[in-house]
Amino acid sequence: MTTTKLDLTGLKCPLPALKTRKALKSVAPGDLLEVHCTDPLSVIDIPNLIRETGDKVEITERHQNRIVFLIEKANGLIEKSNGLSPAAR
Template identity: 40%
Template sequence: MTDIQVDHTLDAVGLRCPMPLLKTKQALSSLQPKEVLKVVATDAGAKRDIPAFVALTAHRLLDSLEQSELFIFYIEKGE
């Protein structure tokens, strides 16, 4: 279990590719810099897509983990 302080949570459970990624982009655009978004998804594509997206942006992937069939990401909004 992580002790990262979360400001907002995005529930993308049940959404299929590319929706978890699109919803993540939308959620990040509404945050202030340094706020943390927790994304919870069930689509296996999110495991690849979300870290790849974050790597191309000013955002930071603080942590990612798998719990049962859930993919969980902690993303800090970039400046």
């Protein structure tokens, strides 16, 4: 298991979520992405992004102005229910 660190301190919405989405594309399934942000809206935007991607937020920490997310990359398989893709539900 590998952890990739992404420093997004100083960036404002929507850049932390956009850069996190881009970084997740290069992370292998089962590996971790550690994201450091200072934008207070990232506590809303990044968990919403993770719900969309199907990945998992392992840890969310707050240290003064810094917010840290530890995201586990999912295996890449999207579960289907009743034969419909998530977009068709």
